[in-house]
Amino acid sequence: MEVAKLLCCRNDDEVDQELINTRVSKIGYRHLQMILYFLLMTYTYCMRSVLSVAIVAMNTNTTSPNPNIPHYDWSNQSIVLSSFFWGYAILQLPSALLGKKFGVKWILVGCTMTNSGFCILIPLLAQHWGSTGVIIARFFQGLSQGCVPSLLNNLLGHWAPPSERSVIGTFSYSGAVFGNILALSTTGVISSSWVGWPFAFYLFGSLGIKWVLIWVWLGADRPGQHTGISAAERTYIETSLAYQEHRELHTPWKEILTSLPFWAITLSFVGANWGSSILMTEIPTYLDKILNYDIKSDSVLSAAPYVAMWICSVIFSSVCDMLINKEIFSRGTARKIFSSIGTMVPAVSLGLVGFIPKDRPQLSVALLIINGGVTAGGLCGFQVNHIDLSPNHAGTLMGLTNGLTSVFSIISPLIVQYIVTDQTNQLMWRTVFLITASVYAVTNIFYCIFGSGKVQAWNDPDQDEDEVAILET
Template sequence: MGLNPKRSSSEDGVPNMVDLVRPDFLYGARHTQAILLFLLITISYGMRVNLSVGIVAMTDPDASPNPDVPTYSWDDTNVILSSFFWGYVIPQIPAGQLAKEYGPKWFLAGSSAVGAAFTILIPFAAPLGSWAVILCRVIQGLSQGFIYPSCHNLLSKWTPLEERSRLSTFVYAGGPFGTVLALPFSGWLSGTSLGWPYAFYIYGVLGFLWTGMWIFLGENSPADCNSINPIEKKYIEVSVGHSKHLSPPPTPWKPIFTSLPMIALIIAHSGQDWGFSTLLTNIPTYMENVLNVDIKSNGLLSAGPYFAFWVLSFVFSAITDYVISKKYVSTVVARKVANSIGVFVPAAALTALGLISNLDFDVSAITILLLFIAVGVNACCYCGYQVNHMDLSPIHSGTLMGISNGISNIFAIIAPLILQFIVTDEKNPLQWATIFYISSGVYIGTNIFYIIFGSGEIQPWNDVNYKTTHNRNIEKVMDTSSVITYRC
């Protein structure tokens, strides 16, 4: 195996240096890192969402055939569901900074281990009262608050520009995939004689297993990876312009917070989190109380839309990378089109959900189809705002993700709490319709702002020396005769 000797050229006839160092082997160290991050997010989302089904079983004496499985009478279930995000928003910006300064490897290891420990503790905390479960969820949120900024930092160093949408989407698709696994599994387990506590025990053990794998296989960057093939290392570093020997520049806080493209990204992220968190935390409750779906079927049907999300994320990311690499459209146009598909179609589906709530005949099948559309097509956002941080600033991408994820998740807290005030009768479809209309409006309004002010270009505040550094990296491979002699 070695370099791909194909000489492609840019539009002005100058050889494309990234193509000159592109390896011809299909699997490399960057793929190992992507798989590990995918597994982390899959398990972490399982820890995050299994309570959405578990809370139904925890408050339903008939959920398990085993009378020894404890149940509780809580009137603050929506507060319990939203409490994860109370802790989640706090470390976002510091996590991005710490990952940039010290590398994200050990922060991810600690995040996984702490999250796993407090997942296992939830069944032991529940007898003390809902406040104890809330405390466990807050600490879970605090630990998982390090994950997305750290992952963004790693992806900015490990993903070549030409593969950014695909590899980033693969990693972040762990979210819907983890949801697909956790919701039916937790629903099924809650309906067995083992009962809901084992859903938490199993995910805690998985978290500890991942931590062990990451300690041995995870790396902060290609420059830190001793096992990486030198051809792949050169390919990645030429593409993204990173070097182990460059100290990260100071974070330009004022330019970041006064940048319209960054503000547009934050608003798009916030709108997405409002709608997504509303559905993620409440689809099981909606299924049970409005559609009268039992606990076992509830988990399976609740997971269905996220399976559609997971599958479609790969379709959308492949298309987005293709049109960008072929230069059919600019990066910014691709991001805005992808984001618009990802929110305008779900907004229409949520509006339709609200409208059919007034119908007198059974609309369960139509409702489930619309939920599939509302959640599934939302996957296109993974090719929009979700990777836009790396477009705006490869160097500060982890910090940017921390900023936008921290602010946006404030809305992930607010949305379920507003639902508690509006949906006073969980069996009333008209009250749920109001929630769907609000989410639809938020989707549309925030994306319009993103369309107007979003960008796909590296911003001046990224680093005044960035382009110079990137060009120097390219110059190092200009002697293609020596580059082509590399073999693995």
């Protein structure tokens, strides 16, 4: 009854927003959903990045003291590592459209169960089918994981009020960072133990299944579908998003595909996908072949940039929302500032890594950690910018962006394999790092010129100016 009264008042433009805000707890069900999104991204990225370290153990005879742990001698490691991204791009957009039409909750259940199941199967497939079996499993993992970002953006469009968007969105996506920390820091230790590398795949696959059970119990597509949310919090969220009763909106394909702010985000994702792919799939090899760290050190050091990134993401997102809410910078300007921090500093640090002598590995590691840390700027920059442009079509925008740019996550490891024909040759690795730095810089310049933080007219052609103003505050 109270919700109906407040919503009615809102429709008559008489909602006392200050009264609503004072009645809403600072910690509510929107933050519970945020934690669920964080855990989803954590376990998803555990299953994505575990192979980056485990593949070293899988091709090394002396890693585990257990003589029964199998090992292989694959010459196509870069192809095995890139195979995840072959499937990653395929369902990005279809999943966004299906989530928009039928709801996200149960699609997400299916995707996560598929991802977890193939993760658990990798040791068995490797044993019987070799690298081909792993490639098949990674393809299907990529296929299912490709649905996650667009579905998550769809959920954030319904649960993240504009004044909290940087924190809620960044914390949710920072689960990807935490997942890399967890997988990269533990996989080497597990691989060197008696249980060996297969246990890492069993562990992270099981965590994904555990998340599904929690999500079925506590997750919801939107505030109005959650049975536990208070009337005040529901009204606060829906009012801040100028919410209207659910209706199927036509997707403005022409307007989206001719929107420069949309393409600015898309180009930023090119740089981010390229850089993160290099950082995730190739740095363990660089640490091993150039800096001569053993697998335990590789595992911990490979995780260190992500530890720095996760810490920075918490700091950056809070500062970003503060700058926007205090009107120190416009939303668009704040997004560009943090996107620039997240791309230009890594461009410089990666460029420098290739010139540091092999006998100064600590300096290289320090720069790689700085690189990882500051890339967190992108999480509260271009990463959440889809929701700024169009809360109604945020999932579709993410599906388009991530789907179109995933090809660069496929290309970058293959380019590494083409350039780095001798993994102990630092000059070859220098070329890889300089190319990555250039991609970072070019894509960020485009974003700074054409990016925007304003709700676009094609978000909802029927929305009046007052509702658009609410979305932009």
